[in-house]
Amino acid sequence: MSMTFLPVEEQLRIIMRGIEKIVPQEELRKKLQHSQDAGTPLRIKYGIDPTGIDVHLGHTVPLRKMRQFQELGHQAVIIIGNYTALVGDPSGRDEARSKQLTEAEVETNATTYLTQVGKVVDMSRAEVHRNGDWFGKMSFANVLSLCGRVTVAQLLTREDFAKRYRQEKPIFLHECLYPVMQAWDSVQIRSDVELGGTEQLYSFMLARDLQAQENLTQQIAVMSPILVGLDGVRRMGKSLGNYIGISESPYDMMKKFMQLPDNVMKMYFELLTEVPLDDVDRLLAGHLKAAKVTLAKLVIAQYHSAEDADAAAARWQAEIGGEALPTDIPNVILDARLLADRTITAVKLFTALNFCTSNGEARRLIQGGGAKLGEEKTAITAHDQQITVTDGMLVWAGKKKYCRVKLA
């Protein structure tokens, strides 16, 4: 069956948004032209390793690109790296993955992943493969033959390996196989385009080499910039704790968005929304907090609904921006036996409520002025102050931790 596509230049314009690098760029135009002439879609590859269970906004950057390709009429091919996950991606890491996953863990993760990926990519029109389907069948002799296609010197041109080598940090043998495996996936599924971050350049190029050796057409690397996390500096990642997960609640996402440094908003708009870049510039020239709220709402709405996003923004404004009390104040049980004549020492109160793990920590909190009581947030000034506890009393440990005391 033959398909019709948008004009090549129009497609390119859509594809280029938020893309850092296309290698080789001219070839993409040719591929698109060819696809249009022949009426056949391009095969777009994106591989994910089911190493964790949380898909975060960093992952959605290439996934969104995948969705755009789908809407342009091309074929999405998702690779679940159930075998590559056993190795762990060494890209951009300066040490080996510490934990080896079992096959069972990987399988559970894969299922969860696909559900989450489905929030961005149209899974009804996507092909899904597991690279275990082909790697699992390979004999040791096959593996050796694959290894024979890549030299150690080639591997050492990778910056991450080279750096570890210079710094005398360990590089394990199985890690060396990672890029080779990833490249072999491209051969197996005959990809025309591979999506990923710029740190994947090495593997993407290796895939071109292998495809050429197999007399296949070579894939084009379409690489997104690396999305920085909430700290505004390092890449968004689970291990760094600077991520926004797409399965998080609207309000949790909202809180995290509002922590973003201002100077990364432009990147977020470009990579995570459809807002035309001219409009982005206009927004950022205006009130920055308003722009951040707009950004947060647009992204949250993609994973929840516009109403949820509005509600989350309103709640944030009320509870954190404004003076209203939080709506989710937890009750914490306080053992009445700790009280003497309805009173307790301030330090003890904070440790008993599990706000502080030691008396010293509680003392510091009080000295810093973060310990407060009641609706009107009266500060506790001395760590040995006797507090008269009433049932339902509000206790604050800084701005973020609070509870109502429940006597029991």
Added chain:
RNA sequence: GGGGGAGUACCCGAGUGGCCAAAGGGGCCAGACUGUAAAUCUGGUGGCGUAAGCCUUCACAGGUUCGAAUCCUGUUUCCCCCA
């Protein structure tokens, strides 16, 4: 198999006999300020204690010494090089 190097608090990392509960940075916590829980600035960051002070910590176990993160012995883990 041989040789060399290393293991310090959440992380990185200084410290080679007392002034070390241990520099500095990062992270984290709190405060001020602000349009934000951003940025910036300030303070804090082993435990117990109202305090004076006491106790535990520098891979582990012993030892030397009035006194050890620091010296010695053994154990152990890791890295690099040569084979």
